[in-house]
Amino acid sequence: MAAPKIMNVGIDFGSSISVISADNGVRACVPSFVGFPKDMIARKLLGKEYLVGDDAIKNRLSCNIFRPLERGVLKYSDHIEENESDYRQIVWVAQIIFNHLINLATQGRPQDFIIRACIGTPSLANDKNKQALLDLTESMMDCAQIVSEPFSVAYGMSLLSNTLIVDIGGGTVDLCRMQGVYPTQEDQLTVYKAGDYIDNVFFDLLDAKYPDANYTINMLRTFKEENATISDTDEKLVLTLPVCGRPTELDLTEELRQACSSIVPDIADAIKYLISTHDPEFQEELKGNIVLAGGGSKIIGLCEELEKYMTQSLGYGSVRRVPDPVYAGANGALMYCKDMPEDFWIELKESRVQKTAKK
Ligand SMILES: Nc1ncnc2c1ncn2[C@@H]1O[C@H](COP(=O)(O)OP(=O)(O)OP(=O)(O)O)[C@@H](O)[C@H]1O
Numbered sequence: 439m440a441a442p443k444i445m446n447v448g449i450d451f452g453s454s455i456s457v458i459s460a461d462n463g464v465r466a467c468v469p470s471f472v473g474f475p476k477d478m479i480a481r482k483l484l485g486k487e488y489l490v491g492d493d494a495i496k497n498r499l500s501c502n503i504f505r506p507l508e509r510g511v512l513k514y515s516d517h518i519e520e521n522e523s524d525y526r527q528i529v530w531v532a533q534i535i536f537n538h539l540i541n542l543a544t545q546g547r548p549q550d551f552i553i554r555a556c557i558g559t560p561s562l563a564n565d566k567n568k569q570a571l572l573d574l575t576e577s578m579m580d581c582a583q584i585v586s587e588p589f590s591v592a593y594g595m596s597l598l599s600n601t602l603i604v605d606i607g608g609g610t611v612d613l614c615r616m617q618g619v620y621p622t623q624e625d626q627l628t629v630y631k632a633g634d635y636i637d638n639v640f641f642d643l644l645d646a647k648y649p650d651a652n653y654t655i656n657m658l659r660t661f662k663e664e665n666a667t668i669s670d671t672d673e674k675l676v677l678t679l680p681v682c683g684r685p686t687e688l689d690l691t692e693e694l695r696q697a698c699s700s701i702v703p704d705i706a707d708a709i710k711y712l713i714s715t716h717d718p719e720f721q722e723e724l725k726g727n728i729v730l731a732g733g734g735s736k737i738i739g740l741c742e743e744l745e746k747y748m749t750q751s752l753g754y755g756s757v758r759r760v761p762d763p764v765y766a767g768a769n770g771a772l773m774y775c776k777d778m779p780e781d782f783w784i785e786l787k788e789s790r791v792q793k794t795a796k797k
């Protein structure tokens with residue numbers, strides 16, 4: 439039997455979507471949802487112990503659905519002792535997602551590879567959150583290390599100095615100021631109004647305007663992803679929803695615009711803070727290099743809206759979007775993984791072995 443080969447992978451473990459980029463060229467993503475059949479009938483119907491990603495969402499009436507991350511970190515990982523059984527369930531859910539990604543990357547043959555991974559987490563995940571993530575990957579990876587999500591975006595695009603990355607995800611917006619060295623805590627901020635927040639605002643606005651309409655947050659999220667804009671436009675955004683069972687066309691133009699706009703002030707404040715606390719000699723250059731990533735960066739008109747805020751509060755701002763918002767984090771994490779010297783991985787592996795021996 440051939441000796442296992444080393445495979446480097448970058449993983450962006452997101453609250454909405456989890457993404458893997460591997461050095462064999464495979465790139466894949468899966469919605470971060472796992473469903474367990476609700477009862478014996480559901481199990482017979484689905485023929486599986488669990489479903490992952492779109493499969494889980496599609497069959498959600500037959501399944502209990504779980505998302506492992508909340509506000510960007512593993513649920514319950516701040517208070518494991520108080521929530522032991524819920525936490526164990528979430529660890530299992532996260533492991534299913536990681537296994538799924540690794541199976542995709544290794545084309546179903548994980549046993550043929552020694553997996554080394556860099557995993558992205560929100561900028562301000564604490565040590566407990568990070569350790570929880572590393573622990574749960576132990577059985578499926580040879581070595582893993584955690585990197586901050588916006589840092590991995592910057593690394594992957596070689597934007598290592600005088601750039602401010604703003605990664606707009608589902609649970610968090612993560613900001614990271616790059617100034618030519620590995621970023622410290624002072625260079626990073628996490629804001630909790632992101633894609634999920636937009637969905638909730640959108641839901642509430644609809645509820646107020648059309649109290650008799652029936653819809654789920656999933657339906658609204660899909661509509662948002664197809665139409666999200668905060669630009670002024672004459673185009674009407676219409677969604678057909680059941681009202682007392684009858685399909686009815688509802689105009690949601692203003693509600694969607696308002697919901698998408700609701701995350702802008704907090705992001706603008708965070709950008710202002712990271713610029714105004716930067717070395718004054720380099721502030722002007724930083725203002726010209728604001729780079730948006732993550733699914734939320736696809737909102738049409740967001741770059742221009744943030745530029746307006748920056749012009750008002752900072753005198754100037756230039757905001758652009760990365761070309762590949764979904765994969766930018768995982769690609770950067772992969773590049774970082776490959777660039778780490780061999781000694782680093784050997785030491786990491788040894789410290790893991792020693793820790794396991796002590797347990
Ligand atoms: N075209 C689009 N317009 C607006 N929002 C979008 C669009 N496409 C995706 N999104 C939103 O982007 C968010 C997901 O982005 P991303 O995949 O970067 O998040 P994540 O990495 O899973 O989350 P986090 O980084 O918070 O853990 C979701 O809220 C999704 O609805």
Ligand SMILES: [Mg+2]
Pocket residue numbers: 450451452453587605606607608732767
């Ligand atoms: Mg993310």
